[in-house]
Amino acid sequence: MSATLIKGTEIREEILEEITAEVAEIKEKHGVVPGLVTILIGENPASMSYVTLKIKTAHRVGFTEVQDSQPVDISEEDLLALIDKYNNDESINGILVQLPLPKHIDEKKVLNAIDPDKDVDGFHPVNVGRLMIGGDEVKFPPCTPAGIQEMIVRAGVETSGAEVVVVGRSNIVGKPIANMMLQKGPGANSTVTIVHTRTKDLEGHCKGADILIVAAGVPGLVKPEWIKPGACVIDVGVNRVGEKISEKTGKKIAILKGDVDFDEAKEIAGYITPVPGGVGPMTITMLMKNTLKSLKLKLGIA
Numbered sequence: 001m002s003a004t005l006i007k008g009t010e011i012r013e014e015i016l017e018e019i020t021a022e023v024a025e026i027k028e029k030h031g032v033v034p035g036l037v038t039i040l041i042g043e044n045p046a047s048m049s050y051v052t053l054k055i056k057t058a059h060r061v062g063f064t065e066v067q068d069s070q071p072v073d074i075s076e077e078d079l080l081a082l083i084d085k086y087n088n089d090e091s092i093n094g095i096l097v098q099l100p101l102p103k104h105i106d107e108k109k110v111l112n113a114i115d116p117d118k119d120v121d122g123f124h125p126v127n128v129g130r131l132m133i134g135g136d137e138v139k140f141p142p143c144t145p146a147g148i149q150e151m152i153v154r155a156g157v158e159t160s161g162a163e164v165v166v167v168g169r170s171n172i173v174g175k176p177i178a179n180m181m182l183q184k185g186p187g188a189n190s191t192v193t194i195v196h197t198r199t200k201d202l203e204g205h206c207k208g209a210d211i212l213i214v215a216a217g218v219p220g221l222v223k224p225e226w227i228k229p230g231a232c233v234i235d236v237g238v239n240r241v242g243e244k245i246s247e248k249t250g251k252k253i254a255i256l257k258g259d260v261d262f263d264e265a266k267e268i269a270g271y272i273t274p275v276p277g278g279v280g281p282m283t284i285t286m287l288m289k290n291t292l293k294s295l296k297l298k299l300g301i302a
């Protein structure tokens with residue numbers, strides 16, 4: 001039997017429509033729309049394409065969007081001053097500094113300079129702490145983990161009491177999604193295990209997972225025989241394994257492969273996310289949701 005595909009591309013459309021409707025309603029009642037600024041340093045092609053997509057999506061849902069591109073040699077001091085400017089700009093509800101940053105800039109210092117009330121990435125230590133506490137304390141869950149949880153919920157997968165195994169312990173995905181799944185509340189209440197490069201029996205842990213979330217960044221790490229029949233498999237890996245010419249545009253594009261052997265895994269799993277078109281589209285979608293929430297919090301209607 002083949003698994004049900006959890007398609008991020010479809011869930012994205014549902015959520016963006018919900019956001020668009022809410023933005024229109026707020027505009028009518030309160031006369032304001034969410035404002036998002038993306039700060040891009042330098043000309044890293046992957047970062048440029050992510051930022052372009054973020055701005056395009058913000059525009060689509062009716063936000064005011066500002067793309068602030070800065071040269072690769074901007075000083076740390078000037079970048080901090082720029083963040084301060086947006087922290088004090090009433091029309092801006094969300095500030096996103098695209099990572100990675102050039103080596104001469106201290107990433108921690110930059111992320112810590114963003115007003116936690118405008119930190120729609122959810123990377124500021126205050127928001128990381130709020131996530132740990134859970135419940136009403138959470139303002140901005142980080143976008144990729146929030147997208148993963150949303151996909152699991154919208155697919156109708158039972159999380160309460162489920163054995164969740166997270167492969168990978170990054171600050172952006174592994175640690176926060178593990179924390180979110182163990183909280184009390186809908187879409188959570190799971191028993192969570194985090195496994196990583198030093199784990200002794202990776203395969204054994206994966207085999208026990210009702211929900212297996214893989215964010216290791218290693219193409220094909222999880223073998224089909226590691227998957228419990230009927231499990232929900234969320235593949236966060238986006239690994240560039242080569243290049244090909246796009247049939248649509250005639251341009252060179254990356255060949256992407258997940259952390260799971262998809263073709264065989266889909267014959268064993270109950271639910272699975274494809275790569276591309278799975279978790280990927282959810283990250284930007286949840287950034288929009290956080291930016292809308294930021295305005296709603298400010299207006300006292302969240």
Ligand code: GUN
Pocket residue numbers: 096097098099100121143283
């Ligand atoms: N670079 C890659 N992913 C992300 C993300 O989610 N947020 C930011 N700010 N930079 C990124």
